[in-house]
Amino acid sequence: MVGGIIKDVGNISSNKTGSWRTFRPVVDKNKCIGCGTCKMFCPDVAIEIVDGKAIIDYDHCKGCLICKSVCPVGAISSEEEAK
């Protein structure tokens, strides 16, 4: 025994941190140019670019809204989460 070894790497993704969110970022697919700036800065690894558009993983997005503030074309808005 050398200590705690975790072989199932990245297994923390079972934590659904999306429940933290008070504001939800919403991508306007007509405006999104798929540049990936939001993905690059997302602290939660919760954005993928699929077919040239940003897709948000709401299971894990904590709603910090960095994506909204860095988007160069203003394609991301925010909505208050329903209680």
Place this chain on the structure above:
Amino acid sequence: MSSEVISSGHSACAGCGEIMGERMVLEAIGKDVIVCQATGCMEVTTTPYPKTTFKVPWVHVTFENAASVASGVVEADRKLGGDATVLAIGGDGGMMDIGFRALSGALERGHDILVVITDNEAYMNTGIQRSSGTPKYASTTTTPAGKVIPGKLQWKKNIARIAVAHGAPYVATASVGFPQDLAAKVKKAKSIRGPKLIHLFTPCPVGWGFDSSKTVYYAKKAVETGLWPLYEVEHGKLKIDQKPSFAPVEEYFKGQKRYKHLTPELIAEIEKHVKDRWAELEKQEAAGINLQLLP
């Protein structure tokens, strides 16, 4: 969703600049890496045993000894014929205060390691206590601004210069607001043998008191105002990577609760410090002198 190096689901605060920086560093290094992580936010939020966010070899060590463990890991790896990038990573507390002795020892012995300091300028994990990375006049829970003191009374420790003085062949500063610059520096560090150090600026929404959406804004603003110079020192030669516009420092302080007590006099003192520091940096760059001290 996840990247090649970390997965989502970690419990770093919304808008955390530190996990953003750690991911950028790991993505620039690639899969052939062994991470030695000092205690701090990036340990407690990423790896509540038996879960982990990391998808690369990663070992948690204490606050004190990330650089010592990395020293042993790299020597073992090389003896076994490996060529992994051995990364010692920790915050300002783990590298500039508590783990400083281990860091100094590793730099002096000359191990082939990369040290990254994810600097959020206080002990955020334990409740925003001041560290040697806390800037002058920032309010923390142990340097509370009020009638007695206007926040921390000392200037921030210049850890990059201390690393240069150890004879480290590559030392650089970086900010999460400039990911391409950071990635280029990580890749350059990878290509150089011996101890390398990158001092990385990672804003903290909770500890600094700003909205979680503004992390990148402040990471850029610190550079644009000249408060966080982006430079590198390769084999003792200093090169400034980005000449800032020198926007007024108030633009950076505005909106951060830790600075809300600042008076025009205190701001003027900081502004002068920025100017003096830049004059010195530019002089050193122009002179092309070797900054590495002779032992």
